[in-house]
Amino acid sequence: MRQVQFLEAWSGGEAGQGPEQVVTLFRRVYGQEPEGVWSAPGRVNLIGEHTDYNAGLCLPIALPHRTFVALSPRRDHQVRLVSSMTPDACVQVGLDGLQARGVTGWASYPVGVAWALREAGYDQVGGFDMALASCVPVGSGLSSSAAMTCSTALALDEVFGLGLGGSDQGRVTLIEAAVKAENDMAGASTGGMDQSASMRCRAGKALRLDCRPGLTAMENVTQVPFDLKERGLELLVVDTQAQHQLNDGQYEQRRSTCEKAARILGVDNLRQVADQVSASRDPAAALQEVLDRLPDEVTRHRVRHVITEIARVDQFIEAFGRGDVHEAGRLFDASHDSLRDDYQVTSPELDLAVDVARAEGAYGARMTGGGFGGSVIALVNAGKSRDVAQKIADGFQARGFHEPRALAALPSSSARKEC
Numbered sequence: 001m002r003q004v005q006f007l008e009a010w011s012g013g014e015a016g017q018g019p020e021q022v023v024t025l026f027r028r029v030y031g032q033e034p035e036g037v038w039s040a041p042g043r044v045n046l047i048g049e050h051t052d053y054n055a056g057l058c059l060p061i062a063l064p065h066r067t068f069v070a071l072s073p074r075r076d077h078q079v080r081l082v083s084s085m086t087p088d089a090c091v092q093v094g095l096d097g098l099q100a101r102g103v104t105g106w107a108s109y110p111v112g113v114a115w116a117l118r119e120a121g122y123d124q125v126g127g128f129d130m131a132l133a134s135c136v137p138v139g140s141g142l143s144s145s146a147a148m149t150c151s152t153a154l155a156l157d158e159v160f161g162l163g164l165g166g167s168d169q170g171r172v173t174l175i176e177a178a179v180k181a182e183n184d185m186a187g188a189s190t191g192g193m194d195q196s197a198s199m200r201c202r203a204g205k206a207l208r209l210d211c212r213p214g215l216t217a218m219e220n221v222t223q224v225p226f227d228l229k230e231r232g233l234e235l236l237v238v239d240t241q242a243q244h245q246l247n248d249g250q251y252e253q254r255r256s257t258c259e260k261a262a263r264i265l266g267v268d269n270l271r272q273v274a275d276q277v278s279a280s281r282d283p284a285a286a287l288q289e290v291l292d293r294l295p296d297e298v299t300r301h302r303v304r305h306v307i308t309e310i311a312r313v314d315q316f317i318e319a320f321g322r323g324d325v326h327e328a329g330r331l332f333d334a335s336h337d338s339l340r341d342d343y344q345v346t347s348p349e350l351d352l353a354v355d356v357a358r359a360e361g362a363y364g365a366r367m368t369g370g371g372f373g374g375s376v377i378a379l380v381n382a383g384k385s386r387d388v389a390q391k392i393a394d395g396f397q398a399r400g401f402h403e404p405r406a407l408a409a410l411p412s413s414s415a416r417k418e419c
């Protein structure tokens, strides 16, 4: 059996590797020094999946794996971009007259951020030269795109003097620009959790994000202690390498089913129903009453996932906080099962990875992110990650699936300037 590969973070064991790479690339392509280097992390969501666009709750942590950008402003409105993945292909795009969906490929993400900031009235954002390198696995449901848009947003904020990156409220504006870039320029649907995680997570903490509209930056985020070591645990991430795509219509379909259900139930969003259900004396009966008002089986399944999943977020925080690892793990399992059976966004690879992790003694395991491929997370005893990951890889080989890869997730810090 082949040994499963663990993807190390550049910012961890090999500190400095990220900034060094992008500075070297920048110098080689543009023949000068960049003004600075900024970075932003990928994320895993602990629990609260497909709840962000329902004004619900979610609980991401930032990964130690980050995207690095070296960047300098230009005097004109041209953007030049190069990535370490294709170091010989420099992309050039003009910002003047740029429209939504006007750029394709990976360039649409960083260019989209500049465009979104200008659309939001930050006219001082002009052209720039940028080099990018990342150790966040791409297409794995670990928010490599948010790591790219958020590192770019923070860099543009500083070089064009927007003054947003230093405060929580300012970061919310940068998050909105990153979301707009992904939705409207890249055409990839996203609900805001990933960009909030990349911009606002703290080391050692999970980010309890309340996605109700109209909350201030102080109200929508709570930093929740998430000390795995203290509990004798590790959080294993396994990337199934089954292609994860959020722009094939499935995500949008889930989203519009939820919006339609909210309209039928006479509320602005499903969060309002979730709050009513959890405040009632008999939540199970209250949930059933809500479901009975919905017109079809599919909608009932989707709504049941959203309402139960929102409730699981605070249940998880509470269980983990009091050291009840078994209950925390059970909630991971319940979340995955609900995503598999009610929301129907898992895949054979995700389900197998979760089943093997559970069989190998994980307290709980679930898919993380949008689903339809991507990654799973498993809560395991310290020192067990390698064994569990190997067993998953063996299971994949036996079923003829792609070879999976693993990562160790430690709650890390948000977007920052590196040098």
Ligand code: GLA
Binding pocket: 045, 048, 049, 050, 051, 052, 053, 189, 190, 191, 192, 193, 194, 246, 369, 370, 371
């Ligand atoms: C993707 C989206 C997020 C969120 C998750 C599901 O990662 O980008 O906004 O909706 O799916 O929880």
